[in-house]
Amino acid sequence: MGGFVLSGWWLDISSFKAFLSPTGFMKANSALCFILAGAALALNSTPQVRRWEWLVAGLLSALVTLIGGLTLGEYFFWGGSGHR
Secondary structure, eight states, rough: OHHHHHHHHHTOOOOHHHTOOOOOOOOOOHHHHHHHHHHHHHTTSSSOOOHHHOOOOOHHHHHHHHHHHHHHHHHHHHHHOOOO
16 A cells, blocks of 8 residues: 555655545655555564564664654644645
């Protein structure tokens, strides 16, 4: 789903950006977080996780947290519309 929405932003296709939502678009950073979180879950999906998989999954999770925090800050400081 995240890749589908990101391709909609990249190719400027409105129906891809809205992905099953008639009321609005998914933001590009949310779509990116879907991909990063899915990759982190996939790395930790086996019973015997290697050390490098655990580290990469942790870094991806930290990146998702950072993006979420920055997005929250955007809504807090600029009212959600950004400062264009």
